[in-house]
Amino acid sequence: MRHNRRLRWAAIPIAASLSLVLAGCTQAQLNGFLPGFVEGEAPVTNNTERVSGLWVTSWIVLLVVGLLTWGLTIWAVIAYRRRKGQTGLPVQLRYNMPIEVFYTIVPLILVLGFFAFTARDQEAIEQRFAADEVDVQIEVIAKQWAWDFNYVKEDVYSPGIQGQLSDEGPKGSLVQSELPTLYLPVGKNVEIELESRDVIHSFWVVDFLYKKDMYPGKTNYMTIVPEREGTYAGKCAELCGEYHSLMLFNVEVVSEAEYEDYIDSLRALGQEGQLSNEYDRNQNKPGTGAPELKEEHEGE
Numbered sequence: 452m453r454h455n456r457r458l459r460w461a462a463i464p465i466a467a468s469l470s471l472v473l474a475g476c477t478q479a480q481l482n483g484f485l486p487g488f489v490e491g492e493a494p495v496t497n498n499t500e501r502v503s504g505l506w507v508t509s510w511i512v513l514l515v516v517g518l519l520t521w522g523l524t525i526w527a528v529i530a531y532r533r534r535k536g537q538t539g540l541p542v543q544l545r546y547n548m549p550i551e552v553f554y555t556i557v558p559l560i561l562v563l564g565f566f567a568f569t570a571r572d573q574e575a576i577e578q579r580f581a582a583d584e585v586d587v588q589i590e591v592i593a594k595q596w597a598w599d600f601n602y603v604k605e606d607v608y609s610p611g612i613q614g615q616l617s618d619e620g621p622k623g624s625l626v627q628s629e630l631p632t633l634y635l636p637v638g639k640n641v642e643i644e645l646e647s648r649d650v651i652h653s654f655w656v657v658d659f660l661y662k663k664d665m666y667p668g669k670t671n672y673m674t675i676v677p678e679r680e681g682t683y684a685g686k687c688a689e690l691c692g693e694y695h696s697l698m699l700f701n702v703e704v705v706s707e708a709e710y711e712d713y714i715d716s717l718r719a720l721g722q723e724g725q726l727s728n729e730y731d732r733n734q735n736k737p738g739t740g741a742p743e744l745k746e747e748h749e750g751e
């Protein structure tokens with residue numbers, strides 16, 4: 452009873468100071484120093500706040516557990532240190548049922564809690580738009596060591612080359628204008644289809660706070676609404692060979708008018724149609740590319 456009351460009195464100043472601390476926080480701090488958050492600006496996509504929420508809440512819970520554990524450890528080290536004149540082993544305690552039940556149940560609840568919140572957020576982020584809700588459909592095809600972009604509804608494409616190093620500037624500078632660039636209109640429902648021509652890659656736009664693997668022979672999806680115009684750096688996040696580190700791209704989130712202009716510029720370049728899987732390297736993979744080879748063999 453007395454303990455309960457004491458805990459209640461402790462909760463008030465803790466809650467008060469926590470809300471004071473949080474009220475004085477910047478965007479960067481409130482979002483756990485994750486990239487992409489800018490004071491007074493919209494989040495980068497409709498999913499980024501959900502991701503940062505999971506991240507920050509997990510850190511708070513884990514830090515509370517950490518502080519308790521470190522505190523108790525340090526307290527035990529100091530309070531029960533060997534004193535002058537003590538010899539032999541201290542009293543050995545074992546089989547303390549309440550404590551053992553406690554430290555079995557609490558981590559179990561924590562792990563189940565992390566699992567449940569992660570599953571909830573993943574479910575929401577992975578939720579795909581219905582076919583008629585998709586405004587922009589992009590097919591991203593990864594290849595060693597660059598990216599091809601098909602704008603499916605507009606029926607234009609943009610082939611990419613791997614990052615080009617510049618002779619000017621500091622060693623290892625990239626020629627930004629040569630990087631494959633994916634244009635997305637702001638505020639639209641975007642569905643990105645992720646595919647690979649050769650080995651496993653991973654599509655990662657850092658500020659989107661999300662990445663997804665790209666497998667040969669399987670299509671993965673990323674569903675987003677870009678909410679802030681800007682240039683965002685993207686990269687391959689799966690070690691995929693010699694020039695993996697140059698498998699880079701940029702995402703330009705632009706207004707609808709600029710997006711239309713860009714699509715027109717691809718048309719003007721003659722890049723109409725779609726880059727298909729005829730450039731895939733795994734031509735013997737079941738279900739893709741193989742029919743011609745098969746026919747030849749049948750004719751023998």
Ligand SMILES: [Cu+2]
Binds near residue numbers: 653688690
């Ligand atoms: Cu890669």
